[in-house]
Amino acid sequence: MAASGETRPEAATVRNEFALERYRYILQQIHAVNENAHRFLAVYQTLATTLVGAALALFVGYRKWDVASDTARSGVIGLLVLTTVVAAFTITLIVVGALASLFPLQHRACSVRSMSRHGPHSGQKSSWPQAQMSLPGPGHRRSITTCQGGTCNSPTTGSSSS
Template identity: 75%
Template sequence: MGESEQTRPDTATDAATIRNEFALERYRYLLQQIQTVNENAHRFLAIYQTLATALVTAALALFVGYRKWELAASTARGGVIGLLTLATVVAAFTGTLIVVGALAWLDYRNEECDITDEIVGPGFRTRPRPGNFFRWYETYVVLFILVSVITMWVLAAVFLLPAMR
């Protein structure tokens, strides 16, 4: 006739088990993404430092060698400004990537808190507070990039460009 109560699968228990397994896999994925976002900030800073150093070195080489290479001073000034502009673009791109990474981190952490609130219990993980940005190392990386770009331009405007007349 029909299945007995003991042999029929308990669909509520199966659904809960599947839901918990799915939540666990999602939680693992979120933790992996958070780790990746954290690592990316260091990679972006290393890329910025490498490119900025190369571009500023090229600008200094142009400043030192433009007479020997028989370049007009206006051409050399244009080259220095172009190289510093390129360094600024690299800085802006790097800063943007770091800010977007921080926003992604906030999103992943909030989703992590949603999962733990639902599966473990409310308040298991404290939600991140954007007001604590002064404690995030990304804030200081972006500030470093900003200060270094401003310093490059000020030094060029005060020392290099006036000397290339």
């Protein structure tokens, strides 16, 4: 049931505002993933160009530098292996960064209804979560709120609210 003085359009407005903020958060996460991927690729491009350039210089100039051909071959292979390792590391960083932004731990189990401070509507008592995570803004401490039958107890204050 709605609290006294609260009407259905106000609850819908709050739900719409929450959905809009969630959409903005998702767009911000996508932007951060794209930014990090471009940064990692720029670093990889620089390192790969340098390493392949060094391998090419070694391949072309080993005679002029009086380096044995076996040593030059080992050096070229080593530089190309190092380029492959840098590529694998860069790909791993990009994939892990994308997965971390897709599945953030603090938002995994949260939904619009479980983050709502209002009780469930009539007939939805069974859909109340047994515990919900309160996610305040930056600079605030996170707390776990337990809910039983529409009554929530906050461990930080010990008070009850419905």
